[in-house]
Amino acid sequence: MSDRTIDTAVDLGLEGAVEPVAGAGAPVLQKRPWLGILRNALRLGRTRVGLAIVGLIVAVAVFGPLIAPHSPTEFIAVPNSGPSGEALFGADALGRDVWTRFLHGGLTVLWLSAAATVLGVVLGVVVGLIAAYARNWLDDVLMRANDVVLAFPQIILVLLAVSAIGPKLWLIVLTVGITHAPRVARVMRAAAQEVVERDFVKAAEAVGEKRSRIVFGELLPNVTSPLLVELGLRMTYSIGLVAAIGFLGFGVQPPTADWGSMINENMLAITVQPWSVLLPVLAIGLLTVGTNLVTDGVARAAIGIDGRSR
Amino acid sequence: MRKLVVRRLALGVLTLWLISLVVFAAVLALPGDAATAILGREATPDRVAALRDQLNLDDSVVSQYLQWLGGVLTGSFGTSAATQEPVRDLLSARVGNSAFLVLVASLVAIPLSIGLGVWMAMKRDKPVDHVGSTTTLVLAALPEFVIGIGLVFIFATGVFNWFPAVSLLPPGEKAWQDPQVVVLPAATLVLAVTPYISRIMRGSMVEVLESEYVTMARLKGLSERTVIWRHAVPNAIVPAIQVAALQLAWMAGGVVVVESVFSYPGIGAALVDAVDNRDMPVVQTVTMLAAGVYVLLNLLADLATILVTPKLRTAAR
Numbered sequence: 001m002s003d004r005t006i007d008t009a010v011d012l013g014l015e016g017a018v019e020p021v022a023g024a025g026a027p028v029l030q031k032r033p034w035l036g037i038l039r040n041a042l043r044l045g046r047t048r049v050g051l052a053i054v055g056l057i058v059a060v061a062v063f064g065p066l067i068a069p070h071s072p073t074e075f076i077a078v079p080n081s082g083p084s085g086e087a088l089f090g091a092d093a094l095g096r097d098v099w100t101r102f103l104h105g106g107l108t109v110l111w112l113s114a115a116a117t118v119l120g121v122v123l124g125v126v127v128g129l130i131a132a133y134a135r136n137w138l139d140d141v142l143m144r145a146n147d148v149v150l151a152f153p154q155i156i157l158v159l160l161a162v163s164a165i166g167p168k169l170w171l172i173v174l175t176v177g178i179t180h181a182p183r184v185a186r187v188m189r190a191a192a193q194e195v196v197e198r199d200f201v202k203a204a205e206a207v208g209e210k211r212s213r214i215v216f217g218e219l220l221p222n223v224t225s226p227l228l229v230e231l232g233l234r235m236t237y238s239i240g241l242v243a244a245i246g247f248l249g250f251g252v253q254p255p256t257a258d259w260g261s262m263i264n265e266n267m268l269a270i271t272v273q274p275w276s277v278l279l280p281v282l283a284i285g286l287l288t289v290g291t292n293l294v295t296d297g298v299a300r301a302a303i304g305i306d307g308r309s310r
Numbered sequence: 311m312r313k314l315v316v317r318r319l320a321l322g323v324l325t326l327w328l329i330s331l332v333v334f335a336a337v338l339a340l341p342g343d344a345a346t347a348i349l350g351r352e353a354t355p356d357r358v359a360a361l362r363d364q365l366n367l368d369d370s371v372v373s374q375y376l377q378w379l380g381g382v383l384t385g386s387f388g389t390s391a392a393t394q395e396p397v398r399d400l401l402s403a404r405v406g407n408s409a410f411l412v413l414v415a416s417l418v419a420i421p422l423s424i425g426l427g428v429w430m431a432m433k434r435d436k437p438v439d440h441v442g443s444t445t446t447l448v449l450a451a452l453p454e455f456v457i458g459i460g461l462v463f464i465f466a467t468g469v470f471n472w473f474p475a476v477s478l479l480p481p482g483e484k485a486w487q488d489p490q491v492v493v494l495p496a497a498t499l500v501l502a503v504t505p506y507i508s509r510i511m512r513g514s515m516v517e518v519l520e521s522e523y524v525t526m527a528r529l530k531g532l533s534e535r536t537v538i539w540r541h542a543v544p545n546a547i548v549p550a551i552q553v554a555a556l557q558l559a560w561m562a563g564g565v566v567v568v569e570s571v572f573s574y575p576g577i578g579a580a581l582v583d584a585v586d587n588r589d590m591p592v593v594q595t596v597t598m599l600a601a602g603v604y605v606l607l608n609l610l611a612d613l614a615t616i617l618v619t620p621k622l623r624t625a626a627r
Contacts, residue, residue, distance in 0.1 A: 148328040151601040153563020156581070163585040163593045164339040240453030244567050247455050248582050263459070267571075270459075270475065271467050277459060285456040292451030 034224040040301035041294075047301075050293025057287045061106025068100040072257040080273040089275040093266050102279045104257040109246065109284070112173055113238035119177030120234050124184025125227060129215050131185065132192035143189075146182035154179040154241055159250070167250040176241050180234045187230055191223040225302035232295030236288050243284045259284055311623055314616060322609045329601045330382065333594050334375050337365065340590070348391045348588045364389055365590075382598060388591035392584070397591050401577055405599070407485040408569070408576030412561045414492055415499035420554055423504040427511025427550065428543060434516055442512075446505035454564050458498040458571035465494060477574040485575070495572045499564055503557040510553045514546040521545075548615055555611030559604040 041047045069088075070076055077084065077091035084090070089098040131142040149157070158175040165171050195201065196219065204214050220227075245251045246260015254261065259280035266276035340347040345361040361367075365388075366374045381388060387397035430442045449457070466475035477491035485492055518524060519542055527541045528534075569578035577596050584592035616622045 144324070144328070147325050148332060151325060151329050151604045152332075152597065153560060153566075153600050153604070155563045155566050156597055156600050159566070159581060159585045160333065160336050160593060160597050161339070163588055163590065164336045165341065236451055240456075244453055244455055248567070248570055248585075250585065263455070267459075270462065274463065274467065278463070281456050281459050285452050285460075288451040288453060288456070289448050292447060296447055 033221070034228055037225055037228060037298060037301045041297040044297040044300060046293045047297025050290045050295075050297060053286050053290030054294065057106065057283055057290065058110065060103065060283065061110050064103030064106060068097075068103040070097040070100040072096065072101045072104040073255045074100075080269045080276075082273065083275070089279060090273050092262070092273070092276040093269055098273075098276045098279065101257040101262060101276075102259070102283070105259045105262055105280060106283060108169070108252050108256075108258050109239065109242055109260060112169060112176075112242045112251075113235060115173045116176035116180065116242065117231065117235045117238045119173060120180025120238070121184050121227070121231055123177060123181035124230070125188050125220070127181060128185035128188025129192050129219050129223075132189045132196055133211070133215050133219060135196070142185070146185055149179060149182045152179070154237075155244060158241065158245060159248075162245075162250045167253060169252070172242060172245055172251065176238055180237070184230050184234065187226050188223060191226045192219050195219050195222045229295060229299045229302060232291060232298055236291040236295060239284065239288050239291065311616065314622065315613065318609060318612050322605050326602060326605050329605070330379055330598065331375075333597050333601070334378055336594065336597075337374075337590055338371065340588075343367075344590075348590055361391060378594075382595075387595040390584075390589055390592050392587040392589040392592075397595050400592065401580060401595060403484065404575055404577045404580050407479075407574065408565050408578060410485045411492055411495055411565060411569075411574065411576060412499070412558070415496040415503070415561065416558055418496065419500040419503050419557070420507065422500065423507035423554075424511050424543075424547070424550060426504065426508040428515055428538065428546075430508065430512040431515035431519060431546075432538070434519075439512075442508070446509055449501055450505035450509070452502075453567075454498060454502045455567045455571050457501050458495070458568055461494050461497055461501075462571070475572070477572040479575050491572075491574065495568050495574050498568050498571070499561055502564060502568075503561065506557055507550055507554050511546065511550040514549045515542060518542045518546040544618070548618060551614050551618070552611050555607045555614075559607045562600040562603045 042051075073096065075095040076097050077087050077095055079091060079093055079095040081087070081095075082090045087097045087099065089102070092098050092101060127142055127146070131139045134142075152160070154176070157179050158172065161171055161175045162168075201214060201218055204218050209217070242251065243260040246258050247263045249261065249264045251260050252258035254265070262280045263277050266273065270277050337344055343358075343362075344365060344367055345358045346353065349357055349361060366377050369377070378388075385398065387401075389395065390397050390400050393400065426442065430439045433439050452460075462475045464470060465472050473494050474491060475494075477485075477495060479485065479488060479491060524537060524542055527537045532541075565576055566578035566581055568574070569576045570582050573579065577599065580592065581596040583589075584596070
């Protein structure tokens with residue numbers, strides 16, 4: 001997955017979600033349209049299942065370290081030995097407890113992905129809305145810059161930066177965020193372009209509102225539904241990217257426990273001791289499926305609130 | 311139409327040039343002296359001096375860039391900092407292996423996902439459609455290494471021991487001489503891209519099937535097969551072409567992770583080794599290749615769209 005992005009909701013086969021929420025004339029249909037969307041999304045079974053899965057994995061990542069039976073760096077058994085009374089899921093390639101390292105290894109993936117998502121969506125919203133409102137050379141320049149970043153597969157741009165600067169966590173957040181930005185910007189620009197033509201924007205211009213006020217006070221509240229969908233979608237892709245970088249060995253450095261690097265460290269012994277690979281792979285897979293189910297629910301609710309359904 | 315094509319080509323060249331600036335800038339981002347950063351602190355002064363010379367580090371930045379760009383354009387990508395081999399020799403066999411992998415995956419994925427999308431649209435709201443939509447939603451969410459490792463578990467270890475878990479090739483042998491090593495990596499790529507293409511194809515097809523000309527074709531008494539494949543699919547396929555091109559371009563990055571899962575001897579696995587060794591000439595070459603593939607595929611998709619859309623084909627003739 002990762003980028004491969006087409007226009008978000010379009011990814012999900014839900015083109016309607018890209019349209020802004022507001023009806024003609026009124027600046028915003030409801031005071032907080034995104035709250036309505038989230039409430040409607042919660043009525044859908046897929047959203048609830050998704051939230052339950054995400055909640056479970058987040059709980060493992062957050063509270064796991066508290067219930068771990070050993071230290072994540074303690075050698076407790078023969079390397080690659082199978083499950084025993086001492087080690088519930090056996091020992092990893094160095095003889096450390098797989099279960100303990102699994103319980104300790106989720107938190108970094110979560111916060112790195114969340115930080116990268118927020119950075120990417122904020123950057124993308126700012127660029128997309130400014131481009132949509134500018135309608136001049138600035139729009140062209142921003143979109144050209146977008147095309148350049150879009151031309152790099154996300155993982156390759158991250159690896160290019162890592163090869164120059166080294167495997168730093170801040171660099172992963174920064175580069176994953178930057179590679180999300182043009183993808184978000186395209187969607188936000190498309191959604192905002194329709195809002196820009198509406199009368200209330202012209203009215204705001206006529207009374208001499210500041211440009212920043214118009215962009216973030218008038219445009220932003222009217223593109224919250226594609227924004228919500230983008231947040232969910234980018235989170236799913238962030239988790240995949242951050243975990244993949246860990247799996248390639250450029251994320252959290254040993255001996256710290258991390259789901260991505262656990263796969264990297266134990267892949268060679270997969271036939272002898274599958275648990276040390278299976279546990280982190282299952283957790284990451286479940287987490288991305290969960291976030292995608294929630295995103296799909298939100299996208300469907302966003303269309304529903306628009307009064308149209310397919 | 312010609313004006314449209316020329317404009318699109320010019321845009322592609324401009325994008326490629328901007329990309330080359332970004333890729334080149336990576337060397338400038340190396341902390342401290344680039345040659346020392348690449349070779350590590352234990353490197354002998356001789357080797358550092360040799361690398362400085364090779365990367366033209368003593369020239370101005372502009373001249374360094376022009377020399378590098380000249381090399382890229384003439385197909386000489388410098389010397390690997392890790393093995394002292396020309397990058398070209400190092401990568402040529404691997405480029406073939408990766409291209410073969412992507413080719414096999416796309417030849418399976420594109421017809422499969424188009425067919426799946428058409429089928430789901432025809433059986434709209436029936437069980438087939440629901441199962442298909444849930445499966446694609448789940449598959450679309452899974453990172454490619456999760457899919458790959460899942461396939462290893464099912465088809466290469468405990469459950470069925472059908473394919474090798476590791477795609478090792480004897481030295482000098484090409485992937486197409488030993489097709490077994492391609493099966494699981496290609497299947498991973500297929501499973502990763504199919505959900506996206508089939509979903510967009512389904513959505514577009516549902517819309518077309520509701521249109522008046524499809525009703526008209528049915529009323530004329532044409533067979534269902536003719537209605538679907540002669541009248542509906544050609545009109546529904548445009549968005550799928552665009553998405554398929556994006557998915558193929560995505561594979562240029564997807565191979566990095568997939569090749570690493572299977573130790574498949576392609577450029578993706580080479581990139582990971584090069585990043586590990588800070589082998590900047592190799593990193594830059596693979597990055598340029600991947601970005602170039604993206605620009606080229608996008609260009610082809612736009613040209614294909616112009617060709618299949620009568621309105622664009624006749625516009626600005």
